[in-house]
Amino acid sequence: MKSLVLGAVLTVLVLAAALLSFAWTPGDVTSVDIPARLQPPSVQHLLGTDHLGRDMLSMIMTGARTSLAVALVAVGIGMGLGVPLGLAAAARQGGWLDETIMRFNDLVFAFPSLVIAILVTALLGPGAINAILAIGIFNIPVFARLTRGAALPLWHREFILAARTAGKSALRISVEHILPNTTNLLIVQGTIQFSLGILAEAGLSYVGLGAQPPIPSWGRMLADAQTMVALAPHVAIIPGTAIVLTVLGLNLLGDGLRDRLDPRLQGRAA
Amino acid sequence: MMGYLARRLVSLALSLVVASAVIFLVVEVAPGDPASFMLGMNAQSDTVAALRSELGLDLPPVQRYLAWIGGMMTGDFGVSYTYRAPVAQMVAERVQVSLPLALLALGLAVVIALPAGIVAATHRGKAADLGVVGATQLGVAIPNFWFAMLLVLLFALKLRWFSAGGFPGWSDPVMALKSLTLPAVALALPQAAILARVLRSSLIDILSEDFMRTARAKGLSRRQTLWRHGLRAALIPVLTILGLQFSFLLAGAIIIEQVFFLPGLGRLIFQAITQRDLIVVESVTMLLVFAVIAVNFLTDLAYVAADPRLRR
Secondary structure (H helix, E strand, O other), rough: HHHHHHHHHHHHHHHHHHHHHHHHHOOOOOOHHHHHHHHOOOOOOOOEOOOOOOHHHHHHHHHHHHHHHHHHHHHHHEEEEEHHHHHHHHHHHOOHHHHHHHHHHHHHHHHHHHHHHHHHHHHHHOOOOHHHHHHHHHHHHHHHHHHHHHHHHOOOHHHHHHHHOOOHHHHHHHHHHHHHHHHHHHHHHHHHHHHHHHHHHHHHHHOOOOOOOOOOOHHHHHHHHHHOOOOHHHHHHHHHHHHHHHHHHHHHHHHHHHHHHHHOOOOOOO | HHHHHHHHHHHHHHHHHHHHHHHHHHHOOOOHHHHHHHOOOOOOOHHHHHHHHOOOOOOOOHHHHHHHHHHOOOOOEEEEEOOEEEHHHHHHHHHHHHHHHHHHHHHHHHHHHHHHHHHHHHHHOOOOHHHHHHHHHHHHHHHHHHHHHHHHHHHHHHHOOOOOOOOOOOHHHHHHHHHHHHHHHHHHHHHHHHHHHHHHHHHHHHHOOHHHHHHHHOOOHHHHHHHHHHHHHHHHHHHHHHHHHHHHHHHHHHHHHHHOOOOHHHHHHHHHHHHHHHHHHHHHHHHHHHHHHHHHHHHHHHHHHHHHHHOO
């Protein structure tokens, strides 16, 4: 319960900062002010300034947009393709379609995802879109496997048998009856993949393969901070803290939701 | 068991074939011609063509793919376009940094996670448990390259106990180990957090099993049951996770090598990508993928050996 509240508060805070940045930020993230560079936090700049004199708070707010957008779309790709595949595999359990989908899943699963993501973004050109694709592809088998696993036992339940006797097609049953009964699991896994996506995006943009300047991103800010860390520790500490709080918030939210949505876990310590 | 082994071997081979095809395709469709990159902007077109045929780049893709795969299987990883050195030799040099780094990190992660997981599970709900659970939540949320920067800030720049980066080579083992210490700690942190979590929850499940009560009933002390029966059973899922985490360890190492300027496989890939030294990119990536797939295969086997119910 406590983790659900804390996680929700952190997540909403980051979301709000990202949304607010579309309308307003304390400073301009595109204007360079060299004389005011590497200033520690002060009244004018609540979180100080970076190596180009840009307001850190504004950079963090705008950077939140990049992180959330990349991770969210990557989860969307994973769910959008993985869930239908999982539903189809479960509907044809044991058939060739099921076999094909699951073998393909195992294949993608066996790949070192981040290594391939680095390869893909490095060769096809760094940028947010390629980062999204590289992270998103590896979300597909996660959701396909989860959906299939949750759907299989449902197919043997009475209400599904009733629907079949009523003459509903496998497609309609999957969409109308199976899918709604797997949403809890999907939501929980979604938050987990979301937080993993944030970490992956941060890693990719740290090595220069994520969103390109002048679009602010947290990983990029850390890369820029690396040579300045002795002069102005805050330029390294602040973006990292933003990543940790976001990932922590999403993980706590996921844990909290799982405990809340799965009655079997009620009363069990986290 | 034999049938299971045969099936797993076939799927292992299939994974490797698909992986190699994917890597080859990605590198193939990537923009940038290695020959024109090597000769610079002002090169004559016939010079470029000559170099292309010397490197074998003018052959049809299928033929190049087969030549590459055939070479990999016989230990011939190709010759670097930029350095004119065999890729196998370059890999052998870099592995001397990357492998010790990964093993050191793995060892550290286990050394941290085992006691943490055991203490948490045996003191469930108490302060020690809450501390471990909180620490693991934080551990999985911290990007390891950022943690690495903080370590550098504290231990290299402020306290001056370690160097901030670089690798002196193994001629001086003490210095070499010292320069791998901070990177290994940074790599180990998220791994330790995940392992501690898995060990804690699997130990909690085991502690409530009937055979544990039986062990207590036949007169073993709490400590004896834990060490002789509980831990052995609880370590099985930990082993699986250890195998699965191997791929993240490798990817993490690639990024951590950037933070500490370590001349490992990760830096080799990045350099090769910027120089369009495509044969190096292909071969090193394939090696990493092979390592991950092989480790997963071995953990699967170990898992099945420990739990016969899985041999379906």
